[in-house]
Amino acid sequence: MEYKGLKAQRNTVTRDLRNLENGTGNIFETIAILGKRANQIGTDIKEEINNRMEEFEQPADSLEEIYENREQIEISKQYERMPKPVSYAVQEYLEGKIYHRNPSKEEGAGA
Numbered sequence: 001m002e003y004k005g006l007k008a009q010r011n012t013v014t015r016d017l018r019n020l021e022n023g024t025g026n027i028f029e030t031i032a033i034l035g036k037r038a039n040q041i042g043t044d045i046k047e048e049i050n051n052r053m054e055e056f057e058q059p060a061d062s063l064e065e066i067y068e069n070r071e072q073i074e075i076s077k078q079y080e081r082m083p084k085p086v087s088y089a090v091q092e093y094l095e096g097k098i099y100h101r102n103p104s105k106e107e108g109a110g111a
Contacts, residue, residue, distance in 0.1 A: 008083035008091040033093065033098060034086065042085040
């Protein structure tokens with residue numbers, strides 16, 4: 001959950017590809033790294049929201065018993081306003097906070 005302190009963009013931002021490929025030397029490898037990290041962050045966020053929503057679950061929900069809970073709505077809005085997981089991943093990458101390695105490059109260098 002270290003991504004929480006980042007100032008990630010909430011809107012679409014044009015990025016310079018040269019800045020993104022600096023760490024790997026290959027833009028496609030960088031995109032793969034960002035995609036994997038974004039998936040990790042997305043999973044963390046999903047688990048967090050599910051844990052927060054569990055307290056509102058009622059064991060015998062039926063259509064007649066379901067009503068809008070203001071707290072649930074506020075929690076949902078809070079998560080909707082958050083930057084997307086990809087934005088967090090890009091910001092982490094640009095700040096050098098993502099550890100990545102390429103085993104095929106390491107094996108090639110050692111042989």
